[in-house]
Amino acid sequence: MSLSTDRAPQAFIFKGGMLPMTVMELVSGDPEQIRAQLASKLSQSPAFFQHTPVVLSVEKLDEPHLALERICAVCRGHKLLPVAVRGGGDPVRQSAWALGLGWFPPQESRGRTLESVPPVAEPVAEAASAIEPEPEAEPVHASKVFRGTVRSGQQISASDGDLVIIGAVNAGAEILAAGSVHIYGALRGRALAGIHGDRNASIYCKELHAELLSVAGTYKRLDDIDNRLLGASVEVVLEHDQLCIARLN
Amino acid sequence: MAKIIVVTSGKGGVGKTTSAAAIATGLALRGNKTVVIDFDVGLRNLDLIMGCERRVVYDLVNVIQGEANLKQALIRDKRIDNLHILPASQTRDKDALTQEGVEKILIALREDFDYVICDSPAGIERGAQLAMYFADEAVVVTNPEVSSVRDSDRIIGLLSSKTRRAEIGESPVVEHLLITRYHPARVTGGDMLNLTDIQEILSIPLIGLIPESDAVLRASNQGVPVTHDQKSDAGQAYVDCVSRLLGEEVPLRFHEIEKRSLLARMFGGGRK
Numbered sequence: 283m284s285l286s287t288d289r290a291p292q293a294f295i296f297k298g299g300m301l302p303m304t305v306m307e308l309v310s311g312d313p314e315q316i317r318a319q320l321a322s323k324l325s326q327s328p329a330f331f332q333h334t335p336v337v338l339s340v341e342k343l344d345e346p347h348l349a350l351e352r353i354c355a356v357c358r359g360h361k362l363l364p365v366a367v368r369g370g371g372d373p374v375r376q377s378a379w380a381l382g383l384g385w386f387p388p389q390e391s392r393g394r395t396l397e398s399v400p401p402v403a404e405p406v407a408e409a410a411s412a413i414e415p416e417p418e419a420e421p422v423h424a425s426k427v428f429r430g431t432v433r434s435g436q437q438i439s440a441s442d443g444d445l446v447i448i449g450a451v452n453a454g455a456e457i458l459a460a461g462s463v464h465i466y467g468a469l470r471g472r473a474l475a476g477i478h479g480d481r482n483a484s485i486y487c488k489e490l491h492a493e494l495l496s497v498a499g500t501y502k503r504l505d506d507i508d509n510r511l512l513g514a515s516v517e518v519v520l521e522h523d524q525l526c527i528a529r530l531n
Numbered sequence: 532m533a534k535i536i537v538v539t540s541g542k543g544g545v546g547k548t549t550s551a552a553a554i555a556t557g558l559a560l561r562g563n564k565t566v567v568i569d570f571d572v573g574l575r576n577l578d579l580i581m582g583c584e585r586r587v588v589y590d591l592v593n594v595i596q597g598e599a600n601l602k603q604a605l606i607r608d609k610r611i612d613n614l615h616i617l618p619a620s621q622t623r624d625k626d627a628l629t630q631e632g633v634e635k636i637l638i639a640l641r642e643d644f645d646y647v648i649c650d651s652p653a654g655i656e657r658g659a660q661l662a663m664y665f666a667d668e669a670v671v672v673t674n675p676e677v678s679s680v681r682d683s684d685r686i687i688g689l690l691s692s693k694t695r696r697a698e699i700g701e702s703p704v705v706e707h708l709l710i711t712r713y714h715p716a717r718v719t720g721g722d723m724l725n726l727t728d729i730q731e732i733l734s735i736p737l738i739g740l741i742p743e744s745d746a747v748l749r750a751s752n753q754g755v756p757v758t759h760d761q762k763s764d765a766g767q768a769y770v771d772c773v774s775r776l777l778g779e780e781v782p783l784r785f786h787e788i789e790k791r792s793l794l795a796r797m798f799g800g801g802r803k
Binding site: 436449452453454470 | 684
């Protein structure tokens with residue numbers, strides 16, 4: 283539900299969102315070389331190539347006139363769906379737009395983390411390491427740590443990153459975080475993760491008795507929680523718009 | 532320099548005034564010069580429990596507003612010479628208390644006494660916050676019942692944020708848990724929270740456990756603090772609690788179902 287001042291029915295709502303996105307960092311601009319590598323990858327892990335949206339990053343390339351159209355065709359032929367291009371000069375941007383793709387400016391600061399990824403890795407690990415937030419995503423913030431019991435009426439929040447509680451969260455207390463919430467103790471109060479809409483945030487606690495669990499606005503009350511999970515060490519994640527509570531063992 | 536101890540709970544009716552009177556009496560019986568202050572302006576009760584209601588002339592609010600001096604308002608206990616009572620006003624409300632006024636009184640009392648016991652009103656508003664504000668130690672009174680435990684939890688949170696020690700960053704208020712109206716048989720039957728559960732939730736050290744006892748009601752109505760009734764279990768439990776406040780190690784009593792002899796059961800000798 284959204285609050286709106288004008289009463290006219292809305293056709294859509296703009297929302298900020300951070301989706302996991304695979305970035306394909308091009309080291310070569312040669313379509314044939316890309317085709318050969320994609321073919322060998324496809325045979326190793328076919329599950330990865332399911333019309334997966336990818337962002338083509340050309341930041342590491344020094345080719346002002348890229349054969350973007352042919353590269354895109356090669357990708358589509360291997361069930362990868364280019365949705366945008368990142369980096370490159372003005373000609374690259376113009377041809378991306380001409381092909382109906384988005385264009386992101388190059389990102390300077392985060393190049394380091396990509397370089398630290400070993401060039402040869404297991405296919406699965408490589409796929410995972412390629413997944414990173416959208417370029418506009420906020421930089422990672424430090425976790426906030428609270429030691430002691432969070433008592434009824436108290437509210438502890440981490441508006442930027444994760445929140446770690448070393449102690450119990452008692453009934454009537456509330457803890458909130460933009461990222462994930464970790465409780466090394468009993469959770470008897472309310473825990474809200476992903477308060478700015480991060481759907482990948484989760485809640486971890488040593489002993490579940492929570493009054494309320496919420497991830498990115500989707501919540502469960504104590505009444506909705508399976509009795510058999512009460513008192514257990516659990517992790518709470520958002521899956522298909524539903525909170526899933528799983529034992530940590 | 533006196534130690535200032537607040538007796539507080541959040542929830543009403545759990546035994547704050549009874550405990551404040553009993554602890555003050557116990558400390559005085561052990562030779563400490565003690566004063567107990569009623570902060571429950573508008574709902575004065577401590578004078579009744581201490582049995583000095585007929586001798587109240589001036590009260591806490593009179594002293595704060597300069598209508599009487601401290602000496603005139605302090606009532607000497609008729610049983611113990613080194614125990615004094617500072618009653619609350621029954622005709623004013625809690626807004627009559629000011630932080631400066633309370634501070635002035637506590638500074639003056641600190642010079643003359645060993646212990647200043649502040650009997651807090653219920654709730655978390657002005658009266659309760661002023662009662663705890665200058666405290667060095669706190670006795671949090673809790674019944675073995677969920678709402679009482681939750682309210683105590685709230686109060687413990689306030690002790691660590693809304694007191695002078697918290698605000699100026701001195702060593703925190705020393706917190707003690709006092710469980711009252713404990714009924715071992717009902718705990719075993721599952722009607723009441725047990726000692727371990729309460730301690731786990733509140734996670735502050737236990738200073739005493741007072742069993743549910745007829746002696747408490749009798750003591751209140753007679754205006755004699757239950758500590759004087761050394762035949763009763765509650766009276767003995769308060770003596771234990773005072774010993775622990777004074778730093779002594781005393782084993783816990785009255786937390787398990789009493790094993791009664793066959794004869795006692797036949798003739799129905801109840802708890803005293």
